[in-house]
Amino acid sequence: MDITLLIFLLSGLALGFALGANDAANIFGTAVGTGMVRFYTAAIVASIFVILGAVISGAGASHTLGKLGAVNALPGAFMAALAAAITVFVMTKRGLPVSTSQAVVGAIVGWNIFSGKPTDSATLTKIMLTWVACPVIAGFIAVPLYLMVRRIIRKAKIHLIRLDAYTRFALIAAGAFGAYSLGANNIANVMGVFVSSSPFTDFVIADKFVFTSVQQLFLLGALAIAVGIFTYSRGVMMTVGQDIVALSPVSAWVVVTAHSLVLFLFASQGLEQFLKGHGLPTIPLVPVSSSQAVIGAIVGIGIFTGSTNIRWRVLGSISFGWVLTPIISAIVCILGLYFLQNIFNQQVYF
Template sequence: MLFWLAGGLLVGWSLGANNTANVFGTAVASRMLRFGTAAGLSAIFIVLGGVVNGPAAMATVSELANVDTLRVAFTSLLAAGLIVAVMTRAGMPVSISQAIVGALIGYRLFAHGSIDESTWTLLTKIILAWAASPLLAASLAVLMYKLLAWTFRRLPMPLFALDRWLRFGLVTAGCYGAWALGGNNMANVVGVYLGLDLFAAVSIGPLELSEARILALFGGAAISLGVITYSRRVILTVGRDLVKLDAITALIAVTAQAVVVDFFAHAWDFGTFVFPAIPVSTSQAMVGAVLGIGVVRGFQEVNKRLLGHIALSWVATPFAAAGLTYSLLLWTRVSAF
């Protein structure tokens, strides 16, 4: 069984390696926080977020996937993982969430030849969430920026006190970002396996660990491994770019993206309209937040090349993942793998 789980665990490792930079990049690259401490905090809060909040988005991925065998789950995750690896290698800002959803649509098309109406409805909500997350992060960042500017005008803070609060804020925002990442993105790692009845619920004293939470623990271990083994390199490259934004901007951006990612980790019932928990891209939310601050600060020049890359990866990632999953499943059937 571990072999079939390996597809998800690989995605988890990749997630841990790549996404820690979004939450602790500034703190580590500015040497404010030791990498070991940041890695430890990331791992703890990602696992906690995943175990506590993860099941909601996992249920969404499971509903979309509706896979019946471990082989299919493994193949979909492997295809998504490969697409993420290839696009990362090509320097594209890739979203693991989009790769996973694309791969599962590929499976749906392979298994059923078409997508049924309920899946379309869910898919529409997922695409809406993907489009909304950078916009919401940008709006929230603008709001936070204005609020901070208003506060600073009325309560000027001495340089060293400001430094202390910013450092505290960056660590706290980092922990919250890791919690939100775990709660939202755990679905990408193990959501596909939910419903395959791999584990029975376990009771530990008053606590009962459901199948989703046991899967989240496995996923959390894989993500933590990614954080510990590979995130340092990513932090030092991505984080140094974030440092250029200055600490206040980084704090606002990390908090805004974390709030948005955390928001989408929960299902929302608006009476007639129910919005499920949806895995979104932390990187895209981060880019949205940074652009929002850029606009409010009056930076006229937006990096069109970066926006072009994001738009391209938005379209290319799900389609490529869907195509690869379809091809891999076809190949495994033909070769009776």
């Protein structure tokens, strides 16, 4: 591969690295933070399933991003991913809740504005509605799941020690599913902008399986996520597990499962086809925020169990981020594209 291509892909890989470092904690944070699952077990499981999710099921959500704006030049895609990465970095540094999905969408809209291409308002509306729906649906899934698990545990009269063993196993299984869904849904954030300008070509494995250029791109992005998981997620997992939300391991399982189901719903092409085939309304395949799905699930359980510890101000700042993140990202992207085009003489769109 040309070294220039690799340099252009670096911004996407940096996004992948950040995603692995932060979002793996949504899946395994409580499990690792409380000592239920060892960090290396979590990291291995998360990495394998993130890669599988991205390569096997990553196309759906990327397709929607493509409809929003097909970033057709590699330097343009580089800047869109970089703008998203800068936005995420700055907002995180300032302690504002930020989602990579929202930053990437803002960057694509920024590219559309800069290149004079129209932004599909129907797709944009669909994506933004999905962001709001994501935590709400996670909450609605978490409550019955929580009730069901609580009922089963009480009825089954499982010994506390055996329940602990079952919970560990269930946390690993839910973590694997969560990682798969994260890879499937969020690879669009990492590599989605590069799809239209993918530097790879399809090749056939054993005369049977076609390993598409997009899948190769996603594999590269997923590897960056895995590196992020192995190198930086440990600290975030310990923070999530011990400091921010004190979840019991069983509640953590409910939250991770609800989160994973939501990410899966918004990424599964198979489910989309099934619903379409049965004449049912389909669920848009959109990259959503893993963190906000987790928060939605926790708040759902909190409201249901009458917990008074819900910090509404935090929820307010999340909805504020839905608007602020894409705007900042779009502005950064437009400025970056201007510099890339006029100072570095790069063709940022065709």
